[in-house]
Amino acid sequence: xxxxxxxxxxxxxxxxxxxxxxxxxxxxxxxxxxxxxxxxxxxxxxxxxxxxxxxxxxxxxxxxxxxxxxxxxxxxxxxxxxxxxxxxxxxxxxxxxxxxxxxxxxxxxxxxxxxxxxxxxxxxxxxxxxxxxxxxxxxxxxxxxxxxxxxxxxxxxxxxxxxxxxxxxxxxxxxxxxxxxxxxxxxxxxxxxxxxxxxxxxxxxxxxxxxxxxxxxxxxxxxxxxxxxxxxxxxxxxxxxxxxxxxxxxx
Amino acid sequence: xxxxxxxxxxxxxxxxxxxxxxxxxxxxxxxxxxxxxxxxxxxxxxxxxxxxxxxxxxxxxxxxxxxxxxxxxxxxxxxxxxxxxxxxxxxxxxxxxxxxxxxxxxxxxxxxxxxxxxxxxxxxxxxxxxxxxxxxxxxxxxxxxxxxxxxxxxxxxxxxxxxxxxxxxxxxxxxxxxxxxxxxxxxxxxxxxxxxxxxxxxxxxxxxxxxxxxxxxxxxxxxxxxxxxxxxxxxxxxxxxxxxxxxxxxxxxxxxxxxxxxxxxxxxxxxxxxxxxxxxxxxxxxxxxxxxxxxxxxxxxxxxxxxxxxxxxxxxxxxxxxxxxxxxxxxxxxxxxxxxxxxxxxxxxxxxxxxxxxxxxxxxxxxxxxxxxxxxxxx
Amino acid sequence: xxxxxxxxxxxxxxxxxxxxxxxxxxxxxxxxxxxxxxxxxxxxxxxxxxxxxxxxxxxxxxxxxxxxxxxxxxxxxxxxxxxxxxxxxxxxxxxxxxxxxxxxxxxxxxxxxxxxxxxxxxxxxxxxxxxxxxxxxxxxxxxxxxxxxxxxxxxxxxxxxxxxxxxxxxxxxxxxxxxxxxxxxxxxxxxxxxxxxxxxxxxxxxxxxxxxxxxxxxxxxxxxxxxxxxxxxxxxxxxxxxxxxxxxxxxxxxxxxxxxxxxxxxxxxxxxxxxxxxxxxxxxxxxxxxxxxxxxxxxxxxxxxxxxxxxxxxxxxxxxxxxxxxxxxxxxxxxxxxxxxxxxxxx
Numbered sequence: 016x017x018x019x020x021x022x023x024x025x026x027x028x029x030x031x032x033x034x035x036x037x038x039x040x041x042x043x044x045x046x047x048x049x050x051x052x053x054x055x056x057x058x059x060x061x062x063x064x065x066x067x068x069x070x071x072x073x074x075x076x077x078x079x080x081x082x083x084x085x086x087x088x089x090x091x092x093x094x095x096x097x098x099x100x101x102x103x104x105x106x107x108x109x110x111x112x113x114x115x116x117x118x119x120x121x122x123x124x125x126x127x128x129x130x131x132x133x134x135x136x137x138x139x140x141x142x143x144x145x146x147x148x149x150x151x152x153x154x155x156x157x158x159x160x161x162x163x164x165x166x167x168x169x170x171x172x173x174x175x176x177x178x179x180x181x182x183x184x185x186x187x188x189x190x191x192x193x194x195x196x197x198x199x200x201x202x203x204x205x206x207x208x209x210x211x212x213x214x215x216x217x218x219x220x221x222x223x224x225x226x227x228x229x230x231x232x233x234x235x236x237x238x239x240x241x242x243x244x245x246x247x248x249x250x251x252x253x254x255x256x257x258x259x260x261x262x263x264x265x266x
Numbered sequence: 267x268x269x270x271x272x273x274x275x276x277x278x279x280x281x282x283x284x285x286x287x288x289x290x291x292x293x294x295x296x297x298x299x300x301x302x303x304x305x306x307x308x309x310x311x312x313x314x315x316x317x318x319x320x321x322x323x324x325x326x327x328x329x330x331x332x333x334x335x336x337x338x339x340x341x342x343x344x345x346x347x348x349x350x351x352x353x354x355x356x357x358x359x360x361x362x363x364x365x366x367x368x369x370x371x372x373x374x375x376x377x378x379x380x381x382x383x384x385x386x387x388x389x390x391x392x393x394x395x396x397x398x399x400x401x402x403x404x405x406x407x408x409x410x411x412x413x414x415x416x417x418x419x420x421x422x423x424x425x426x427x428x429x430x431x432x433x434x435x436x437x438x439x440x441x442x443x444x445x446x447x448x449x450x451x452x453x454x455x456x457x458x459x460x461x462x463x464x465x466x467x468x469x470x471x472x473x474x475x476x477x478x479x480x481x482x483x484x485x486x487x488x489x490x491x492x493x494x495x496x497x498x499x500x501x502x503x504x505x506x507x508x509x510x511x512x513x514x515x516x517x518x519x520x521x522x523x524x525x526x527x528x529x530x531x532x533x534x535x536x537x538x539x540x541x542x543x544x545x546x547x548x549x550x551x552x553x554x555x556x557x558x559x560x561x562x563x564x565x566x567x568x569x570x571x572x573x574x575x576x577x578x579x580x581x582x583x584x585x586x587x588x589x590x591x592x593x594x595x596x597x598x599x600x601x602x603x604x605x606x607x608x609x610x611x612x613x614x615x616x617x618x619x620x621x622x623x624x625x626x627x628x629x630x631x632x633x634x635x636x637x638x639x640x641x642x643x644x645x
Numbered sequence: 646x647x648x649x650x651x652x653x654x655x656x657x658x659x660x661x662x663x664x665x666x667x668x669x670x671x672x673x674x675x676x677x678x679x680x681x682x683x684x685x686x687x688x689x690x691x692x693x694x695x696x697x698x699x700x701x702x703x704x705x706x707x708x709x710x711x712x713x714x715x716x717x718x719x720x721x722x723x724x725x726x727x728x729x730x731x732x733x734x735x736x737x738x739x740x741x742x743x744x745x746x747x748x749x750x751x752x753x754x755x756x757x758x759x760x761x762x763x764x765x766x767x768x769x770x771x772x773x774x775x776x777x778x779x780x781x782x783x784x785x786x787x788x789x790x791x792x793x794x795x796x797x798x799x800x801x802x803x804x805x806x807x808x809x810x811x812x813x814x815x816x817x818x819x820x821x822x823x824x825x826x827x828x829x830x831x832x833x834x835x836x837x838x839x840x841x842x843x844x845x846x847x848x849x850x851x852x853x854x855x856x857x858x859x860x861x862x863x864x865x866x867x868x869x870x871x872x873x874x875x876x877x878x879x880x881x882x883x884x885x886x887x888x889x890x891x892x893x894x895x896x897x898x899x900x901x902x903x904x905x906x907x908x909x910x911x912x913x914x915x916x917x918x919x920x921x922x923x924x925x926x927x928x929x930x931x932x933x934x935x936x937x938x939x940x941x942x943x944x945x946x947x948x949x950x951x952x953x954x955x956x957x958x959x960x961x962x963x964x965x966x967x968x969x970x971x972x973x974x975x976x977x978x979x980x981x982x983x984x985x986x987x988x989x990x991x992x
Contacts, residue, residue, distance in 0.1 A: 065495065091497030103495070105488040108481070116485050117496045119478050125499035128506055130479040131470075137478060176496065326776040373973055376980060380680045380775050381926070384918045385976070391915045392969035400962040536911065540783060547780065600795045608795065611787030618781040619769070 018043040018216050019064075019184060024073030026059055026240075033059045034070065035240040041184070041233075046210055046217045048227045051237035052260065057220045060237070061188055064218075065097050066090050078183060088125050094183030096176075098190060102169035104176070106162035110153060113161050114144040114175050121180040147179040151205055167198050174202070178209060187219045191226050203229050228252075236260065274472060277554060281468055285461045293451040297566055300440060300454035304525045305565045307460035308518045311467045313545040313557030315514020318471055319507050320543070321552035322480060324487035326383045328539050329370065329390030333363040333512040335397060335534030337519025339404070342411045342529045349422035350430050352437065352459070352524040356517065363516020364509055366393075371508035375501060378490065390536050397531035410530030430524050432459065437525055456525045463521060464558075467514060472554060474510070483507050515542075537607075544614050550624030559625055564610075571609060574602040647817055647826040652944045654816070658833040658902055660940020661840030662688075665895035666917040667924065667932035668847060669888035675864035675927045676884045679767055680775065682782040685914025686789040687755065687889045691896025692905035693793055694754055695747035699804050702728055702740045742807045747897045752890055759889030763882045786911065794907040801904035806832040810901075832901050839898050843891060844933055851929075860884060864927065919972045925985020935983055939968050 021039040025032070034056050041047040051057055062068040063075055066087045075082045082090055091097075096117070105113050118140045123129075148154050151171050156164065161172060170190070177185050190206070191199040203226055209215060210230070221227050227234060228248050235245045238260035244251065251257055284291065288306065292298045316330050337359035344355040374385040397405045405411055430437045435455055442453035474480045482503050485493050490500050523529055532538070541564065549560025579598055583591040601609045621628050666688055673681050705724040713721040728736030739746065766785065770778045805811070810831040817827030851857035859880060862869075896905070903909070920939055924931030945951060947964035955963040975982065 086499075087494040088497050088499045091495060096497075097495055099492075099495075103489060103492040105485045105492065107488045108484060112481060112485075115478075116481065116493070116498070119482075120497035123478075125497060126502040128479065128502075130474045130477050130506075130510070132477050132479070133473070134476050134478055134481060180497065320776075324774075324776065326779060328779075373977065376976065380779065381922065383776075383779055384680070384922055387915055388919050388922075388969055388972060392966050395962075395965040395969075400960075400965050402961075536915065537787075540787070543780065543783075600792075605791065605795060607787060608791035611784050611791055614784030614787065615766075615781055618777055618784060619766075622773075622777065 016043045017041065018078055019218070020074075020076045021060075021063075022074045022076075024060070024063060024070045024075065026056075026063065026068065026070045032240055034063070037073070037237075037240070037242055039235055039242060039245070041216060041218060043183075043216055044214050045232040046206075046219065046230050048219045048221055048231035048234045049237055050221060050224075050227055050234060055237040056240040057237055058188070059240075061097075061186060061218075061220055064090075064095065064186060088120075091120070091180070092125055095186065096178075096180045096182035096184070097186040098173050098177040098188060100188040100192060102166070102173045104161045104169055104172055106160075108161055109157065110148070110159050110161055110164070110172060111141070111144055111157040113172055114148060114179050115140055117176045118144050118179045144175075144179055147175045150209065151175045151178070152201070167194055170194065171202070171205075174205070178213075178215070181213065182215060185215050185217045187217060187221075189221055190219065191221070191223055199223065199226060202226075206230055274476065278469060278472060281555070281558075282465055285465055288461065289451040289453050289457070290446050292566075293446040293449040295566070296449070297569070298446075298449065298451040300438065300452055300457055301525075302565065302569050303452075303454065303457040304460050304521075305569075306562045307457060307464040308521050308525070309542070309545060309561035309565055310464050310558040311460075311521070312515055312518035312542050313549070313561040314464075314467050314471045315511040315518070316542045317511075317546050317551060317553075317557040318474060318483075318514070319511040320546055321557070322475065322483035322487060323504060323507055325375075325378070325504065325508075326543070327374075327386040327508070327511075328383050328536060328543070329374075329386035329388075329393070330511065330515050330542055331534050331536075331538035332370065332390050332393045333367055333515035334519035334522070334538070334542075335393070335529070335531070336366050337363045337516035338523040338529035338533055339397070339411055339519075340516070341520040341523035342413065342527055343404075345413050345419075345430065345523070345527050346411075346417040347420065349419050350427065350527075351421070352430050352432050355430075355524060356520045359520025359523070360513050360516045363519065364513045367509045367512025367516075368505070371505050371512065375504050375508060387536060387539075390534065390539050394531055394534045394536070397534055405529070405531060408531065410528055412528050430527055460521050460525070463517060467517070468554070468558070475554065479503070479506070540614075541610075544610065544617070547622075547624055548613070548617050550626030550628075553624070553626040556624050556626040563625070567609075568606055571602050571606045572604075576603075647822045648948065648950075649945065650817075650820075651827045651829075652948055653941050654827070654829050654833075656941030656944030657837045657937065658899075658940075659943060660937035661837050662895055662899055662913060662936075663917055663920045663940050664933045664936025665840055665843060666892055666913055667920040667936050668844065668929060669891045670917055670921050671924075671927060671929055671932045672847075672860075672888045672891075673885060674921075675929075676860055677763075677767065677771065677881050679770065679778050680782070681767070681888075682779055682914065683762070683786040683789060684782075684888070684892055685910035685912070685917065686786045687758065687892040687910070688896040688899075688913055689790060689793065689905065689907065689910030690758065691751050691755060691893030692900050692909065693797065693896075694751040694893065695744050695897045695900040696797065696802050696804050696905060698747040698750055699743040702726065702743050706730060744804060744806055744897065744901055748894050751893045751897045755890045755893030756886045758893075759886035760882060762889070763885035767885065768878075768881075786914070790907045790910060797907065799907060801906040803904045804900040806835075806901035810835055836898050836902060840895070843894065847887075847891065848929070856880065856883070916968060919968055923972050923975045923982055925982030928982065928984040931982055931984030939971065942971060943968055 017040045019041040021037055024034050024037040026034040037060060049057055049060065059068065063070050064082060066082065066085050069083060077093060077095060080093060082095070105116065115137070122140065145154065145157065148157055151174060153168060153171055153175065156168065161169070164172065174190065191202050194202065206217070207230060210217060219227070219230065231248055233245065234248055234251050235242050236251065236257050243256050243260055244254050246254065288303055289298045292303065312334060320326055340358040340362035341355035344358050348354050370386070370389050374382055374389065377385060398408060426434060427436050437456035437459060439455045440452050441455060444451055482493070482498060486500050486503060493500050519533070545560035545564050546557045547560070548563060549558065550556030576595060576599060579595045579602070580591065583594040586594060599605070617624065623630070666684060670681060670684050673679060673684070703726055705726045708723050708725065710721045710723050715721045726736065726740060728740055732739070766781065770781055813828040813830050814834065815825060815828050818824055820827070851861055863877065920935045921932055923939065924935030943964060946967040952963055955961065
């Protein structure tokens with residue numbers, strides 16, 4: 016079953032055709048990677064999924080519902096979580112609190128007035144947050160203030176915040192950019208583990224070919240605003256179009 | 267958070283003891299008289315409520331005195347229409363303030379940051395004009411709303427007291443005047459009535475801060491955008507915080523009217539709104555005890571400074587040679603008596619420039635330096 | 646018809662003041678990113694420059710005329726201003742023209758105040774949260790107005806316009822209305838013309854000088870201009886001093902219209918903020934346009950016909966709150982203001 020379908024999406028910024036008739040479909044439970052050279056329109060496309068940008072034409076349908084025109088919190092509430100490229104965490108709060116907030120949002124919806132409920136009583140949410148933090152390897156830092164963490168840990172915290180919501184679709188924007196090789200491998204393991212154990216559908220935007228080919232079930236190659244190829248990883252490497260647009264220029 | 271149950275209970279207990287012992291504690295400082303003690307409690311409530319909005323969410327409202335003002339008006343109207351009993355007055359004060367904060371909050375919260383501050387300031391000025399001239403039949407304009415002999419007071423019993431009371435217990439009654447360290451301490455019904463609400467207000471604020479709701483508010487302060495992408499609709503959270511703090515202000519305004527059954531437009535002026543901002547940041551925005559401490563500090567020094575006149579100054583500097591004495595009096599004169607506002611303004615700037623964490627923040631870092639530990643206190 | 650025209654004219658002078666203050670606020674906000682709650686106090690200080698000069702000019706020597714007695718029977722004290730004593734009629738003319746002359750005095754004073762404010766205080770708050778900027782300038786506004794109050798007292802101080810401009814002009818006659826239908830004080834005309842001149846000068850300065858170009862670029866994209874290697878800090882100081890100057894001269898010229906008091910700054914500031922919001926935060930033409938529009942609107946709302954109409958729908962004294970109501974409506978319908986850009990101030 017296709018959980019996310021993008022059809023005929025166009026987006027123009029002044030004279031620049033950033034997205035040109037983009038079509039994409041992501042099947043449930045799969046890991047779908049979007050790759051492409053710089054300026055190919057990857058970020059623009061992602062922003063169309065999450066309500067930051069409205070395409071000029073075309074449709075983005077998730078689980079039978081159109082995502083276009085929805086507010087960011089509504090998109091999250093239908094089951095699309097996003098992991099940001101630069102960590103956007105709550106720097107004044109503790110690591111545990113950072114993860115409990117999305118967990119609460121997942122359970123309670125977009126708004127719940129519970130000013131007299133004690134945080135201590137939220138044991139289920141707490142357990143769930145700690146569980147995810149263990150998965151991601153931050154269990155010994157739960158009481159740390161988020162601002163004092165290392166950059167790599169912040170990225171992992173970002174991921175935990177997305178994962179704790181048990182999303183139907185997890186959007187990852189360059190999850191390993193700027194990470195060391197060891198951290199990258201670790202992240203790949205975590206994502207693989209989660210993909211297998213929780214069955215979360217993921218869309219990954221990534222530069223690092225190593226990450227893409229270790230994780231993806233399917234790859235879409237974006238160049239100059241258009242999807243030039245959509246295929247399984249095995250067929251991507253040998254594809255001449257891809258080599259011309261992307262691999263040929265970087266290797 | 268693990269040991270917050272223990273430390274929160276201790277904090278609450280400490281707070282209750284300080285409030286109940288207030289008349290004793292302030293006696294040596296010449297602050298143990300009903301009027302001042304009541305102001306401590308009333309403005310403590312006001313500042314605690316303001317802190318729920320500003321301290322937790324970081325939204326700086328410049329119009330919170332409006333809710334205090336409408337609370338006072340609502341309470342006085344209850345005295346005029348029903349009786350001198352304070353309970354209906356307080357209920358109406360909170361409800362009216364809640365209503366106004368829903369309307370003003372709904373509109374102002376369409377924007378954030380500076381815009382929000384400007385909008386609340388504009389609303390404050392508008393409501394001041396409304397109270398001062400537009401709605402004169404309701405507010406009695408510049409004279410202020412007060413109780414007259416020909417007011418209906420439908421529920422006023424024949425033998426109930428002709429002053430604000432709780433089922434006959436008069437608010438202005440001083441029931442005990444012990445000597446304490448050579449100073450007179452005055453125990454007043456009105457103060458303990460206000461103190462009761464102050465403790466409840468403090469307890470509720472503590473609960474709110476420690477609740478999931480409170481955590482969302484703190485997350486709004488840190489990164490509102492991210493919270494939206496996390497699936498939280500921040501606007502209703504903001505509105506709820508705004509209305510809660512507006513109702514706190516209404517309670518404070520109602521209590522003020524209960525202590526002294528008057529209401530005037532000047533309670534809603536931007537200077538009054540600025541004062542509660544100052545109380546909060548002086549004590550330490552976002553801390554539990556800070557706002558109350560700031561409110562007490564400001565009200566105490568207001569009372570002290572306003573009383574100092576040139577005669578007092580001359581007696582202070584009498585030990586100096588005549589010329590020096592006059593110079594010193596001339597230097598200090600602009601800051602005391604009627605010049606209290608100048609001191610207030612300077613204090614405002616000093617706090618923002620040098621002590622952004624307020625008194626509590628300053629004490630915490632001092633404590634950290636002294637004990638050599640990096641423990642983060644939430645006092 | 647003539648009544649409406651008259652109210653439009655009456656709204657112009659207040660509108661001019663709003664426009665000038667809002668212009669300075671927008672300049673400072675657009676370039677420095679600081680909301681200056683002390684800007685109204687600068688307007689007030691300008692007004693008190695005029696008051697001070699007026700008082701200085703009026704310093705008199707006292708001589709006793711033994712031939713006459715006052716009503717208490719004592720010898721009559723005759724006060725002769727030094728200016729009159731020294732320069733005769735020229736001295737009297739200088740005294741008469743004290744308000745326009747105060748502009749010359751106020752410009753360096755306001756420049757200096759602006760310079761000191763920016764260097765001494767505002768500069769250290771660029772990187773602090775907006776709430777801190779608001780709070781510290783708010784505190785400064787209180788301090789400034791209390792200092793003025795300490796020196797000049799709480800009562801308004803009359804400061805007359807030059808006698809040439811006392812009296813009214815019968816504009817209606819020129820436009821074909823009956824005599825005395827539309828009369829307008831000369832000084833208000835002067836104020837309006839002066840405001841237009843200042844606004845024009847500011848826009849020309851921004852349009853045609855390299856400095857102005859940098860400032861406009863800075864308003865559009867502050868970070869990039871910082872990267873160009875331009876000494877932004879110095880430009881900021883000049884910008885702030887200029888904005889202080891605009892507020893100051895606006896205050897000087899306003900004194901004959903309304904006698905200045907110590908809290909006039911805050912009264913105008915709140916309204917000027919509303920003007921800035923209605924005009925669109927960060928838009929200079931928006932600030933000017935909204936300033937005049939709201940001034941005129943306020944004036945029209947004070948007409949008896951309008952007031953009575955609103956009283957029938959239970960909104961008495963509409964003129965007191967009309968500006969705020971309009972601001973609320975504009976904000977609900979068009980949140981970014983009349984001429985505001987998208988994305989401005991949405992954080």
